[in-house]
Amino acid sequence: MEEAPLHVLAAPSHPDPYAWYARLRVSRPLFFDEPMKLWVVSGPYLVQQALNDVRLRVRPLEEPVPRALQGRPAGEVFALLVRMNDGDFHARHRPQVEAAASSWSAAAVAQAAEAATRDLAGRCDPNALLSAIPVQAMARLLGVPHAQRNATVDWVHAFVQGIAAGASAEALDRADVAAVALMEQGEREGLSRVDAANRIALMQQALDATAGLLGNAVRAVLVSGTDEDAGEIAARTAHQDPAVHNTRRFAATQIELGGERISAGDALVLVLVPACPFGAGPHACPGERIALQIASSALRTLQSLEPLSQIFGAVRGYRPLPNARIPVFGEPHLEQAPR
Numbered sequence: 129m130e131e132a133p134l135h136v137l138a139a140p141s142h143p144d145p146y147a148w149y150a151r152l153r154v155s156r157p158l159f160f161d162e163p164m165k166l167w168v169v170s171g172p173y174l175v176q177q178a179l180n181d182v183r184l185r186v187r188p189l190e191e192p193v194p195r196a197l198q199g200r201p202a203g204e205v206f207a208l209l210v211r212m213n214d215g216d217f218h219a220r221h222r223p224q225v226e227a228a229a230s231s232w233s234a235a236a237v238a239q240a241a242e243a244a245t246r247d248l249a250g251r252c253d254p255n256a257l258l259s260a261i262p263v264q265a266m267a268r269l270l271g272v273p274h275a276q277r278n279a280t281v282d283w284v285h286a287f288v289q290g291i292a293a294g295a296s297a298e299a300l301d302r303a304d305v306a307a308v309a310l311m312e313q314g315e316r317e318g319l320s321r322v323d324a325a326n327r328i329a330l331m332q333q334a335l336d337a338t339a340g341l342l343g344n345a346v347r348a349v350l351v352s353g354t355d356e357d358a359g360e361i362a363a364r365t366a367h368q369d370p371a372v373h374n375t376r377r378f379a380a381t382q383i384e385l386g387g388e389r390i391s392a393g394d395a396l397v398l399v400l401v402p403a404c405p406f407g408a409g410p411h412a413c414p415g416e417r418i419a420l421q422i423a424s425s426a427l428r429t430l431q432s433l434e435p436l437s438q439i440f441g442a443v444r445g446y447r448p449l450p451n452a453r454i455p456v457f458g459e460p461h462l463e464q465a466p467r
């Protein structure tokens with residue numbers, strides 16, 4: 129039998145964490161994990177309450193921008209992201225992000241994802257493909273010129289890797305270069321610095337989360353052999369094997385939650401499985417529709433190009449991420465090679 133996940137941040141990369149989550153939300157809906165110094169909130173009602181509580185912030189009050197990023201171009205972009213701000217700044221700028229996210233028709237998103245998939249399949253290994261498709265699809269929707277498309281996908285990857293906790297000095301340098309290049313793209317289109325940063329966010333947020341949705345949908349097809357429509361598979365996967373398993377909050381002041389006293393400065397992990405895979409409250413994902421459309425269209429296109437088992441080998445595990453669930457596929461050709 130599979131060992132249970134060691135803790136909540138190990139669950140997204142566990143082969144099958146869902147029975148463990150179900151036990152957790154019944155037996156320990158809210159507790160302080162002493163070794164990790166984190167409140168773990170998994171009771172669905174408490175998670176909803178926490179996501180809607182404006183006293184729980186997306187960043188620690190004393191460190192709005194991670195120390196490693198402060199004073200650097202990547203840090204400047206980070207500071208302007210709606211995802212990383214609360215209060216007035218968030219309320220003022222979130223509407224532009226929502227407007228941008230709802231400005232593309234379903235047909236336009238499907239077309240961009242299909243074109244990105246056709247362009248990338250055959251020249252990316254299966255794991256790189258999962259991440260590159262959503263970013264290239266978003267870059268197409270944002271009107272990035274053909275000549276800059278590959279560079280844009282690389283810059284978005286570099287930015288995401290550089291702003292991740294524990295990034296190396298080299299990754300930070302690459303994120304700075306990427307941040308400058310991506311901001312220039314937006315400013316060339318006449319966007320303010322805030323809008324240019326949140327234009328990057330549309331590609332950055334698409335990356336890991338949509339790669340996870342697409343990868344988990346591909347796995348569902350490979351495992352079950354279903355011939356259902358790609359749209360239904362993607363929609364079901366988004367809820368049954370979701371891409372984002374948790375999100376963080378930091379108490380700005382002392383609060384009561386579920387009968388516990390949470391002190392100012394305490395960190396919380398909110399478990400989004402299974403009730404709200406796209407979040408809820410003021411920071412709820414504005415890209416849900418786009419994510420589902422990109423994943424459906426990409427899956428449908430991949431299936432039309434070749435049987436999925438010719439593109440993706442067996443799932444070897446999951447990327448070692450504390451919040452996102454992205455399968456790692458083997459190379460089918462290597463797996464079929466004679467020993």
Ligand code: HEM
Pocket residue numbers: 186210211212222225229266329330331333334337338341371372375376400405406407408410411412413414415416418419420
């Ligand atoms: C399967 C794919 C996706 C999943 C599971 C997902 C999930 C989420 C979740 C859970 C949040 C809330 C985080 C929090 O409250 O702490 C979020 C925020 C966000 N997502 Fe997504 N997302 C996905 C794809 C996308 C795409 C494709 C876009 C862009 C087109 C996008 C744009 C955003 C933005 C801008 C935010 C920040 C919103 C704010 O802070 O006000 N997401 N997403």
